[in-house]
Amino acid sequence: MTELLTALRAIVGDSHVLTGEADRAPYEADWRGRYKGRALCVVRPGSTEEVVQVVRACAERGVAMVPQGGNTGLVGGGVPHTTGNEVVINLSRLNRVRAVDPVNNTLTVEAGCTLATVQAAAVAHDRLFPLSLASEGSCQIGGNLSSNAGGVHVLRYGNTRELTLGLEVVLADGQIWDGLRGLRKDNTGYDLKHLFVGAEGTLGIITAAVIKLFPQPRARAVAWAAMESAEAAVALLSEVRAACGERLTAFEIVGHAALELVLQHIPGCSDPLRAPAACYALIELSDPAADAALQEMLQTVLSAQMEAGRVSDAVIAASGAQIAALWALRENISEAQRKEGISIKHDVSVPVSRIPDFLRRADAALREAFPDLRIVAFGHVGDGNLHYNLSKPAAAENADFVAQTAVVNRLVHDIVVGLGGSISAEHGLGQLKREEITRYKSSVEMTLMRSIKQALDPHGLMNPGKVL
């Protein structure tokens, strides 16, 4: 292994091969502290060509590689195992914006650009890159691509997958696949980019991408609406979409318990409505036309829905500050829940039409099995994606609560899959759900996935033990 370290140092320079325990530490654990591995070393290549040489050096010696971006993942996909014989390839130094084409509405960016850098490059050319996540200051676009990141604007713009036109990938044997095409239409064979997007680094290392830009929104309106049921929220979604079409940029649901936690734990947050309700919808419209009458449009559709008895009360933000205040209620839920204590989280999706069924079934099953659990449900209802989290009962011990995780997961996931849903809507499989997924995917699908892995990484060196 000393010989491999020598080879790696010759490729990237001594200072970019980290071997000391303290130097390696930030790259060996995820930010939530759920996964702590140990790597042979951490290599920080500075260019695609250096990635090629690093991969070749590892592949020739049969050494496994763990590609890593900003290390903000939630499922342990970018963290090494504890064996001490994997090389972490951190892409942070590949951080150039290679090209901007405002007429083609594309950016060509390297994997190590932070999402915030990518967003800023778009804004500098009066365009929007719509992917937006809580971790955007530190997560990197290569990680967003490898995990097919979602976020609050998927409803309108799609997941990272749908925002991608082309990729550059270093394959398991160190060859470069140059698929950096900026084309909206290209029917010349199998669509390889879609294999690498969302593969969590198990099929190759994404080193650069061509991503889509959109016109900057110039008008924006946000409403907060209260209703008595998830059925009403889903029905409201249909009405808003029919009335507003693609102006609808976000439609988030917030359960009463989630709002309560935010009001309790986050300073400066207040309930925008007078009376409590079972659930709330945060609705955002945006439009590139600066004079679009979006507030009036929201007013019209919400008034009609109040008359129809579907919405009990609603408020439309009258200023940018009020827009920020309404969004803060949604964006602080995770933080408020963290302050409340530990929780068991689920990142699930079902068809939008089954959201009420899911909540009804899951709530009932959990209340029966664990009467004191507190259900904190919220999320991207416009995508059928809920963060269905369970807070520790106030009286319970942490250890007792955590011990129930597997049972709770099983109960929730069985209901999700029974409704045609997914047990990982946004976050991926990584290490966290690698075993769990084998319960739900057919053997046909698992076999297909394994044959693709075998075809692209026959020696199993790319991020082994993740996803599959």
Place this chain on the structure above:
Amino acid sequence: MTELLTALRAIVGDSHVLTGEADRAPYEADWRGRYKGRALCVVRPGSTEEVVQVVRACAERGVAMVPQGGNTGLVGGGVPHTTGNEVVINLSRLNRVRAVDPVNNTLTVEAGCTLATVQAAAVAHDRLFPLSLASEGSCQIGGNLSSNAGGVHVLRYGNTRELTLGLEVVLADGQIWDGLRGLRKDNTGYDLKHLFVGAEGTLGIITAAVIKLFPQPRARAVAWAAMESAEAAVALLSEVRAACGERLTAFEIVGHAALELVLQHIPGCSDPLRAPAACYALIELSDPAADAALQEMLQTVLSAQMEAGRVSDAVIAASGAQIAALWALRENISEAQRKEGISIKHDVSVPVSRIPDFLRRADAALREAFPDLRIVAFGHVGDGNLHYNLSKPAAAENADFVAQTAVVNRLVHDIVVGLGGSISAEHGLGQLKREEITRYKSSVEMTLMRSIKQALDPHGLMNPGKVL
């Protein structure tokens, strides 16, 4: 082989195994008469389960299969070779709409549904399925999926790929992959559906799909604008998109020669503007809000562009009849060109920003090599996709003209690829471009495609000799 025929008859019934020459003939040739093959037989299964049994019967005997939908393809992808030992599996009898979910905005349809049937099922639930093609009355959704069909609304809604959420596929060994999920977010492993979409039946047989629906447009406005260059058209596209955002449903370019052919050959068509120009843009806006002031929006942006000198003249349709008349100028180009005589066609794409470069270079190269060729350029400039067609010089003999096809193709394709483009934007590779693509794709990419083919169809029985 008699024994295979007996087995197939036992599966689908005697009347659905066609062996007579006259019975087979419509399935053995493409509609343009460019490809004429000979099949062992044509089988018409009536259900996914029958497809499974047919595939197993063929696979067990090592017999190659050619999946076929409405047989409207342009590259020979659904037509058997001339060997007489392939089985055509025609999916027309799998023509049920299995489910409609207006709240989830999805349809579950079988492969043999015509596109028109799918569109009508959406409309029956007050929704839009936006894929729209000249052949929509006879092409089938399974073929649209297998060829990743495009059309005039890709700019706004994407290709068939982007309209697909889930698939059911019968694999090369007769197993069913049930990926019929109606989810907007699902990050549980490799995205297999994107492998089968656009694979032209070489990796398995798509038997059903979950596809996306959209709100019905209730307002629509169409303009026809004249300008002096492709540069001006591309700049106009940027301006219209910035002003109108997602309301922009189509932005088509029509070269002067293309308009001339339509005016000459298509009865009832007339030039909507007073003076001829180098090229024209057909611009369509639509909006689900019935009171959207789309004509005013077009008026504003076009007036500003006329003042800026980019647009020389423009007309905005004042009625549905005028909208139809403007679209007729675009939609009749192929027919007019057919009436004019034979032509050499190209279905190419480049980044939108390179459209003017492409036209300048290709026009110049062709005028030098073939001074009398008539260049008929038009297409989906909003997607960077041009149909760059060449009509026979009036004085030339057909045979002499056709003999130049390979030289002309090479010249055009080299320029396309030099600009980062694709030699098959919409139509696929099939038999037509299977050789040609090996000139332009890297050996890395060809090897990746072959390893995926090998992984999913190890015996090479699914539509061999197409794509790869």
